[in-house]
Amino acid sequence: MTTPKLSVVISDDDPMVRDALRDVLDAEPDLEVVAVARDADEAIELAERHAPAVVVLDIRMPGGGGGRAAREIRLRSPNTGILALSAFSDREAFGEIQAAGVTEHIVKGASNSDIIAAVRRLGRPGSG
């Protein structure tokens, strides 16, 4: 019996990061990127539509920032895990994300395997 793939929505305003991240996650047999958002509004909409296992959220995006997106997603798709991705450990920005209930935070530049592990942790709580 094959376990169903973990569905992931990616959200990042930088096209290169977006594409690279998609390729990194898609390369994993148990992960599937179902949608890619370019800003916070798109991320909210796509998360609601797909109810993915995990949303990877750039917390410095145009359009209301990561905090608002995280709150909206938790409201509209309560079972979706949220992984915050930031360009550096921004105390203020991360504080906002934490307040919105986000627990997983990865600084950009972390290795692919760290990102993949974090996605799996969020998607299959208790399994890894």
Next chain:
Amino acid sequence: MVHSDAMAADQSADQSVDTDFERPPEDSYRLLVDSVVDYAIFMLDATGRVVSWNPGAERIKGYSAEEVLGRHFSVFYPADDLAARKPWHELEVAAEVGRFEDEGWRLRKDGTRFWANVIITALFEKSGSLRGFAKVTRDMTERRRAEEALKSSEERFRLLVQGVLDYAIFMLDPAGRVVSWNAGAERIKGYSAEDMLGEHFSVFYPPEDLVARKPWRELEVAVDVGRFEDEGWRLRKDGSRFWANVVITALFDESGRLRGFAKVTRDMTDRRRVELTLSEQRRLVGHLVEAQELERRRIAWDVHDDSIQSMVAVGMRLQLLANRLPDEDAATVRRLDEAVRASIGRLRNLVFRLRPPELDRHSLVQALDHYLTDVTGPLGITYRLRHSLDHEPPVESAITIFRICQEALTNVRKHAQASELEVSLSSVDGGTLVEITDDGVGVGTPSGGRAFEHFGMIEMRERAETAGGWWSLEGGARGGTAVRFWVPTPNGGGP
């Protein structure tokens, strides 16, 4: 009975004395007169010949009684008075109205002059016929000299005031009309004395002040508190404006009556220009700091949004690639990825340093505290932040202080290998003194003198000096390094 006006007062005093009072002996007046040395007291007969003489007369005029008795009193007068027949005229007046008083030059026996106060009183018989004259003369030469000295010093003072060019010094009558005018007033205001005498001083005030009735209010204040001082625009005759410092002093006489005002005006236009230039300069420094911050912010976002993102993407792709390559090639690609990630780390530090300090939301000390936590945490350095600030420095000073601290802390991180760090801020001399001390390796002897030419040091010093302060780097007391700098607090903020 012989008496003079000088004794009239004594006589009237006598009247109030009770009748039992024993009358003084007949010759008591003579004794009195004979003892007076400060006044020449003597009698003339009806034609003006000297008939009595006292020691005062001898002392003042130089003649003994023998020399002068029987001579006409005109011997005491200078030639020009004789030509004008003054002695005879004086007797005529005295005979007519009872009394004559005069001040003027008289001659001593040796021909020298003295300034005399003279009172001649006509003496009449009970029948009413003229018997003669009592003459009391006082030598006023000393007093006159003093008065002359006073007058000439007043004159010198007047000339001084007249001649002063740097100040307009003039007087107003109680109503505010100009009653005197000096050269400085003419120079500064452009009006001549002829233009101004009798004019109301409100002509010096611009229309907006007249509407506010400022000139009149100024006089009222001067009357109330004695003095009024002001700085403001005033008008020259040609209508141009100058920036004036004005002091108005109310002048009261001994009885407390207002006699007028003294007004001293100074043209401060040049000084004001200099002051404006200074505050202009301060404003420019403020702009400079602001512009620098803007530039930094832009660079920070550029690096963050573009360079770092691209490199992050490149890193992710390199890792993907490595996973697909045979081991020997994979190793090379992984090394490439390591290099990229190290660069990302350095760029992230750069962005962190370039980011605007949190001074819009936090105090300087709080912002520094946060920054210290961020910087020292990963390095395992313990820090102490002490402060005794009277007040929060204005934002441009705070930015300057924060940026210098940042640079110094970067050096601690990069060079010091310190385990402890102390940062203290205190209010000193109208500014903020900051000391950053580490217990690291110290700067040592700069290798080839170049250590002090790196940009970090230059930037710190330039920031402090641009803000009008100073910066220094020394070996710490317990080894290590001490950076000290002081940044003045711009006073009043300026425009």
